[in-house]
Amino acid sequence: MFRILIVDDEHIILNGCSFMIKETLELPFPVEVLTANNVPQAISILEEQVPELILTDIRMPVMDGFSLIEYIRRNEIDSDIVILTSHADFEYARKALRYGVNDFILKPIDEASLKKTILDCHQKKAKEAEEQKNSYYMKILTMFLYDISAADLLLTDEILNDLFPFTYFSMIVAAMEEPPSNLDNTEALLKQYYNTCHCYYLSEQKQLICLCNHDTFFVKPADLKEKLFQTLGIPFILGTSISSSSIHKLHHLYTNACQRIFYHKAFGSNENLTGAACFSYQDCIQVFNETDESKMQKALLHYIERINLVKDPSSFYLEQIYISFFQNIVLYLEHVGIRENTDEILTLPQELDSTDKLIKQIIFRICQIRQKIKSDYSDENNEVLINQLLDFIKSHFQNDISLDDLSEAVGMHPNYICSFFKKATGQSYLTCLHKERIFAAKKMLKETDLSIESIARQVGYNSSTQFARIFRKYEEISPSEFRSQ
Known part of the structure; x- marks a missing residue:
């Protein structure tokens, strides 16, 4: 249901506009019209529900239209605002552009102008909703690919429950x-x-x-x-x-x-090898990250005895256990973003004819992999890498930067970028991106008359509502409050 709130102290305009929308415009979607003849009434309505479009007069008794617009922006209400104005008030109404007003309709209101305004707003809201939904799904992709928390991606429980x-x-x-x-x-x-x-x-x-x-x-x-x-x-x-x-x-x-x-x-589909494929992912990672070799041997023996369903396993069966173990290691390395030669890791050792030899060969290969990783990812290389990443974010914060973008910029796997960035800076790349955007936005709020909607889009956010929510998270006040300080 597309909701419209009309705010005007002139009953003829209030009722006439409402009737026009309900009865004569023949809009191609259902509409609910709410009316208020002053700002306090309008605020009472906004405390209960959020309309997609607000049509408001400026000159009204008790509180004027600017007070309503300030309330809407201060409370981060995601409504489009269109001002109803006469020719005499037009210059006065232009001031409302500072508050991110979307449009003006001149009084007396004609059907064509009103219908176009409503259709444009509906189309804009539908496009924003689709873009927002697609953005959420891309964040969900980031969640399960790179194990980034919903909180870091600014996905609230309300958003997740809706999806x-x-x-x-x-x-x-x-x-x-x-x-x-x-x-x-x-x-x-x-x-x-x-x-x-x-x-x-x-x-x-x-x-x-x-x-x-x-x-x-x-x-x-x-x-x-x-x-x-x-x-x-x-x-x-x-x-x-x-x-x-x-x-x-x-x-x-x-x-x-x-x-x-x-x-x-x-x-x-070889059912006879089912047991060999029963190494759990977590079992393998625990062994891979263990630094005490005796504990590695003990853990491997325990896991292999648990899955070894064959009394006297053949070399072929032991080879499949070996492959099963290192398939999980390949998966783990991909997760943490470390590029290693998969074929080399999965190459079978010679004479794998006993459980004892299997354990020794697994530990030997683990040590080889860990030594190569240590050599490839030295501290000196890491310092260069983090500076490259920070420079990229500072240069491109206006864009919707993803881990894949950072990965392409520095030639590293996105999974590695994700874990490395947090380890090197103490924060996720998304937090760094938001802080860079907020820094630029604060400068624009103080030094320009651009609307909050315009600033939001210039620093990389899809809407003023999203921008205001993130701004408040980091600054503990709204963009409007910051600007008025």
Whole structure:
């Protein structure tokens, strides 16, 4: 429902404008009209609901239209404002541009002008809503790819609940050599099984990723792979994650789905090797990050004994355990953004014919990998890298900078950039970006007469509402309050 609030002390204009909107304009969408004959009445309405469009007079008793506009901006109400004015008041009304007023309508009001104003506002709001939704989905992508928290991405519980209203989440990942021709068809198919679904195609990873939200814990349709192949028309390897009731576990779900793809590549459909594929991701990472070699040996022996379902394992079976372990390490290194030669890591050692040799070879390869990482990522290189990243943010803060942009700028993996930036500066790259934008905005608020909406867009935000929310987070006052200091 598109809401319009009309504020005018002249009852003829108030009622006439309301009647025109409801009865004669023939708008192509449903409209609710709210009316107030003074500013206090309008404020009472705004305390209860937020209209998309506010049509207001300037000259009114008790409080004038500027007082209303100041209230709207101070309280960060996301409404477009159009001033109703006579020719005599026009110069006076121009002052309202400072407050980010969207337009003027001259009295007496004619149908054509009023209809155009409403249609323009509706189109603008619809476009903003679509852009905002797409922006949220890209932040969700950042969440599960790089394990960045929703709070760092400024995704509130209200936003997340609106995007994903159902209880459970799961991730479907399809590894494919060719891009899918139509994501909409894939989403439509998955919505036959899940309540909601949003799909991404990542060309660099060659992955189709589908984030599913559903109201039952267990959803695993037997014919999904066949139906997906019919829809996509290209070969793929499918990995379906477990389910979780927490949206903050999306990265774990993505990792789980990718792990299943790795296992399929390593073992295919050979059911006799199921045990060899049972190394958990967390088991492997715990061993990889352990610095005490005796503890590494003990942990590996425990994990291998747990999964070793064969009494006297053959060399082939032990090789599959080795591959399974390092498939998880490859996945982990990708997560933290470290580029290593996957084929080299997964190269099998010779004479892997006993559990003892398996453990020794795993530890030997871990030490090799860790030594190479230490050499490649020295402190001297890190200092140069952080300066490059900070310079890039300062030069491009007006744009919607992503981890992929930073990655391309310095030639490093986005996962590594994410973890490295926070370790080097004590804050996420997004916090640094917001601070740079706020610094520039404060300068513009003090030194120019630009509207807050204009400043918001010039420093990289989609709307004055988003800008005001972030400004208040870092400065503890609104942009309007800062400007008036």
